[in-house]
Amino acid sequence: MDIGNTWKDCLDFIEAKVGKAAFDLWFKPVKLLEMKENDAILAVPNRFFREWIEDNYPRLLSDAFEWVMKDNINVHFKIDQEPAPDFAKKEITMQTRKARLAGKGIFLNTRYTFDTFVVGPSNQFAHAAALAVSESLGKTYNPLFIYGDVGLGKTHIITAIGNKVADMLPDASIIYVSSEQFTNEVVSAIRHEKMSDLKEKYRTVDILLLDDVQFIANKTQTQVEFFHTFNALYEKQKQIVISSDRPPKELSDITDRLKSRFTMGLIADIQPPAVELKMAILQKKAEVHKIFLPDDMVYFLATKIRSNIRELEGCLIKLAAHSNLTDRPINISLAKEVLKDIFTDDTKPVNVDNIQKIVCEYFGVKLPDMKSKKRTKEIALPRQVAMYITKKMTELSLGDIGKSFGGKDHATVIYACKQMEAKVENDESFNKTIEYLINKIKP
Ligand code: ADP
Ligand code: MG
Numbered sequence: 001m002d003i004g005n006t007w008k009d010c011l012d013f014i015e016a017k018v019g020k021a022a023f024d025l026w027f028k029p030v031k032l033l034e035m036k037e038n039d040a041i042l043a044v045p046n047r048f049f050r051e052w053i054e055d056n057y058p059r060l061l062s063d064a065f066e067w068v069m070k071d072n073i074n075v076h077f078k079i080d081q082e083p084a085p086d087f088a089k090k091e092i093t094m095q096t097r098k099a100r101l102a103g104k105g106i107f108l109n110t111r112y113t114f115d116t117f118v119v120g121p122s123n124q125f126a127h128a129a130a131l132a133v134s135e136s137l138g139k140t141y142n143p144l145f146i147y148g149d150v151g152l153g154k155t156h157i158i159t160a161i162g163n164k165v166a167d168m169l170p171d172a173s174i175i176y177v178s179s180e181q182f183t184n185e186v187v188s189a190i191r192h193e194k195m196s197d198l199k200e201k202y203r204t205v206d207i208l209l210l211d212d213v214q215f216i217a218n219k220t221q222t223q224v225e226f227f228h229t230f231n232a233l234y235e236k237q238k239q240i241v242i243s244s245d246r247p248p249k250e251l252s253d254i255t256d257r258l259k260s261r262f263t264m265g266l267i268a269d270i271q272p273p274a275v276e277l278k279m280a281i282l283q284k285k286a287e288v289h290k291i292f293l294p295d296d297m298v299y300f301l302a303t304k305i306r307s308n309i310r311e312l313e314g315c316l317i318k319l320a321a322h323s324n325l326t327d328r329p330i331n332i333s334l335a336k337e338v339l340k341d342i343f344t345d346d347t348k349p350v351n352v353d354n355i356q357k358i359v360c361e362y363f364g365v366k367l368p369d370m371k372s373k374k375r376t377k378e379i380a381l382p383r384q385v386a387m388y389i390t391k392k393m394t395e396l397s398l399g400d401i402g403k404s405f406g407g408k409d410h411a412t413v414i415y416a417c418k419q420m421e422a423k424v425e426n427d428e429s430f431n432k433t434i435e436y437l438i439n440k441i442k443p
Helices: 003-018 020-027 047-056 060-069 085-103 124-135 154-168 179-191 195-202 220-235 256-262 275-288 295-304 309-326 332-338 352-363 377-393 398-404 410-426 428-441
Strands: 031-036 039-044 074-079 144-148 174-178 207-211 239-244 266-270
Touching (some): 003 031, 020 309, 047 074, 174 179, 179 220, 207 220, 295 332, 352 377, 377 398, 377 428, 410 428
Parallel strands (some): 144 266
């Protein structure tokens, strides 16, 4: 087997899943060192990378290997560099905490605590609600429903509840589960006729943390099972905490009876952070990771990085890694060099030509076909995608968009946008495709 090719295929798979920016930041520097039967050893530049990948993409690497090798592969990391002594110490306390929880069968990311969560106007309410819930389980707000865009701290905050409860009530039974994992467990329980085990597991906890509930849309069996789990826990005054990327009423394809359950307690949202909060978070993260970050850099990064907190933290860590490896201080010129793909380049506008080019490349169709009158599926879909993205990303009117696509009328554009909106809503993998394309188009 040629491990160079294997790894190249894995990387292609990963890039398609995470988009170019995250890919360049986190996966490009990773190398495949060795493959031994069902074990793959990967080299990462330093421990930041490993932690980042484990926290943010826990299953991605094994999924990639599974896709390429058609087999289950265990992924191991090897760090290229020795850790600094104080990091090593911190790692140990974190490890013992992890081990203590794991010993009780609780899997929580021990790094996500209230101590490390920085509070500002955009997340204050969610934070206060989470804290209140962790201090009186099942009594104040049940369920607590937290929603907000990707990368704004939902997983962090609901995990913090779990960590706090674990610290305060050592005997409490806590489950953190993503909706995807819950779905997989339901499917597997049905297949192996183990439904009673599943019921026993989920209906006897003191607190259930269900992350990213939007993923149970369209999954009928999972919704039925969750509905009964919810009722069982609720009746016993056991705490339920749910996170979602949108408010309950916008969760289409989730049954009304379940949605109405979600609104029975408290709903709290997390908004994108203002510059001040971004600065405070950067300072906190620099402190946690023992990175020296000058004040002018804090401001520079907070204003330059527009997207979310995950990316903010990712940039900081990437900068620190580069500064470590090349022995250069963290300053604006290093940042411009290392983070050039992330910084928004205002000089390169988003325009319809560029959108069409990228969408055509992605679907493997020719530009003249996209602008033609052909209505075969192979061409109509990319055309609708490009129209939809143009509507989303530019200021062009519907009429002008139609003209750019070989003289279609504005009703055709409206129809395309409606179709695409529905598809994005209902088809998670299509949604990912659109996100990937938008990321590619973004200057
Ligand atoms: P989500 O689940 O909403 O997509 P996460 O909880 O995974 O977002 O957060 C993304 C990253 O940003 C995590 O590393 C998290 O620790 C960090 N983060 C988010 N909000 C805050 C905050 N208020 N203070 C400190 N770190 C934060
Ligand atoms: Mg999350």
